[in-house]
Amino acid sequence: MQGATDGRDRQRRAIASLCLAVEKLIAGACAIACALALTVMAVGIVAEIVARNVFDYSFLSVDEVSGYLLVAVIFLGLAVAVHDNALFRVEILTERLSASKARMLDWLLSLVFIGFVLVLDYQCFQLAMDSLNGSYSAPTLLGTPLYIPQLLMPIGLSATALILVLRVVRLSIARSDPQPEVGR
């Protein structure tokens, strides 16, 4: 009897740590992409300042590209912020709950969050596809086909949804687990 329970516990804990590892991996990949985006943005804008003031030259694309990079930072960064538990929330209620009740609430709110993210994800993906099919482009020197930067929105939202799903799995396991450290 005891052995079977132990085996199931081990299995659950293995699934939980696998979830955690995948969450970390997704958030890490998104963070690297955001860090690159921020670096390119900062260096590009400084290059524009120097070029304009010293060489009387303007790239005419730096503001456009920076806008796209910001979209990457916002939507891929959302996955990072969700993973790092960095989103603001009021904790009056949560800090008064017992650990298991708090986990339960977290589980429930995460499910709502997944629903919300998926609604946006679907709409943003539809928009990118519409831009591709209608060949909409930016009215700029680069003439960027809009679906390319627009795809950053569904990509970031999908990563966020995936992280949330894995977290919900972990929280479900943790609910029946006496050791709470696998859940958050």
Place this chain on the structure above:
Amino acid sequence: MSLIVEALFLFGAFLVLLLLGVWVPLAIGLAGLFNLWLTSGFGSFQGMALALWGGTNSFTLTAIPLFILMAEFLLQAGLSFRVYRGLARLVKRLPGGLLQTNIVGCAIFAAITGSSVATAASIGTVGIPELLKRDYDRSLSVGTIAAGGTLGILIPPSIAMIIYGSFTNLSVAKLFMAGLLPGIVLALLFMLYVGVRALINPALAPSGDEPGEIEAGDQGVLATLNDLLPFAVLIGLVLGSLYFGYATPTESAALGCVLSAIIAWTWGDMNRAVLTRVFRRTISVSASILAIVFAAYIFSYSVSLSGLGSDVATWLGGLELSRLEFIILLFVFYTLLGCLVDSISMIVMTIPVLYPVLGVYGFDGIWFGVILVLLIELGQITPPMGLNLFVIQGVWDGRLGEIVRGVLPFYGLIILMILIVTLLPSLALWLPSHMTVR
């Protein structure tokens, strides 16, 4: 549903979600989606993606992560300690000693970063341990940091002003200039208050007999210069590029980023691990602010599309309040809102509705930007959702009640500042109207 009922219902639902512990951007986004579905039907969801795209694909908003990145470089490379040490030598002879260092330190940091949390964190993490070691009055110690932190969004650059500008199409450069004089005056008010308190009761700020880290090492002018010079150069170049027309506000953020990275590498403790931490924290913090911004685009889209925004504006306009009554109404409203909502949400949820009313009451948009920032500063230091309070709780051992007691007098000073700017609008408007022509 009548307009007021609808607005109250929407707002009530939003507050309930917040109290339940729903993440702020999710609460705003859900309120937006719900309103959209209620007033315009599912068909209107299709337009939402274009609104999200239009709102987030913005050159102006790039300044937000860039200003945060800049502050993180300075904070993580240990440069806030050096500026604190340098300033302590300069201002510790003033009545109030290191308490004055807190305020001046916050003002200096405010001139580099656009965020009050970053300002409070940068000076607080260094200052609070030093103050506790020396038996400074506990509540005054945290009060100066929490209140000093609010200067971060009043003294340019300012994330709050960038967001206000991008929602109203006002010039961010002008908004920056408008905040400068009120910011300096507010810092002086804080210093005056601390000085008076310390003169009345010197025990609040005991002169440190036991030399700590700050007093260690070279006390000479050169050492002080070495601590402060990098910051002076940074502020000079970033604000200088802005004033003298070499860069737009967004561009100056990028310039500050690159310069602070260079300063961090040459003056600070920088290595790969620190660099990783800098970027990871920047991304987490920026994304949590920008998530609120993009959720707010859904909300503002729903409010504008349904006409709720313009209806509320018409209703407010029809009340025919006097200008002072209007300001008092706003004050009450923002104080209540500020308890539960963070500063960015306060701007993005209210401005699409309120901004059209300003015209009716004949208020200047730039001037109102300053009033708005002062109003949301109050929200930053009221519990339970007071971001500056969270920062202090992270670095100190006391209870929240003690922090709140310490903040209360400064709360009064910020209200006094709102009055001053209301009665003397030129304090805010003189500089933006006299920006130099090269």
Place this chain on the structure above:
Amino acid sequence: ENWNAYTYINTPVMTAGSMMQKITQQVTEQTDGDLTVRMHFGGSLPIQATNITQSVSRGGTIQLADDGFPYGNVPIAGILNLPLLLTSEADFDKAVDVMRPALEKAFAARGIQILAIYHYPQQVAWSSKKLTSLADMAGSKMRVSSPQQAAFVRAFGGTPVTIGTPEVAPALQRGVVDGVFTASSGGARTWKDLLNYSYRLGPNYFASFVLVNKKAFDALDPKLQKTLESVVQKNADWGTTQMRKEEQTLTDEMQSEGMTVTAASAEDTQQGVEKMSSYWEEWASDQGAPTQALLKKVRAAIDK
């Protein structure tokens, strides 16, 4: 039916904004509320000016719109933007006549019907520094709003710079840019205190398109369709006329207040056309054969 209308203009104080407001009011009145249109001004919805085409195309929210920036979405419309190609109102009207079928086809492919095409007064060059001939543009930083304007500035030795509209005033004030392209009745109204020279050689007219979502339009009763079409056309004509009048009045007013206004010299115009004509062809060939053919027709129609 309940519709929403959107325009990139952010206030009814501007003539083009008041034109759209009149359209929505008159449609609602004249159809006795069978078709009510709610007006949304630029910036009140988080939809960028360059995305208006797509928001009309997708329907659902915006059914009617004034679109001043369709050039990334309907590239052939860019012919109207080519620097110094259309230098008189007569030229502009001829070009629109020639291009109309192609434009209608291009918009129809995106589920959009054109209700009216109107234009602003000519966009001319303004500067805080001396600008009384094209030669003065050399070494100037000019704020541009299209790649075509950028090509024009480069061709005469200036530096084209892109800056968002809200930052133009402080950028002029602090010398981030020296000048802009706009009409007296457009941006110059707001920025006139920061500008000292107006050289009235326009790179282009600013064209604007009143668009309707085809599906929503087809669902209307034919009588409503007629009413909508006639109200839009009437007001678009009113807008063009009104802005032409304003342009003269405002230019005179600015001149009396100290603005140095210089008319385009014949030599500059001729030199400009010569210099830019190779760019027109280059641009059209980048867009492909249909655009090249259309440009050829337009050039034939205006004899240039």
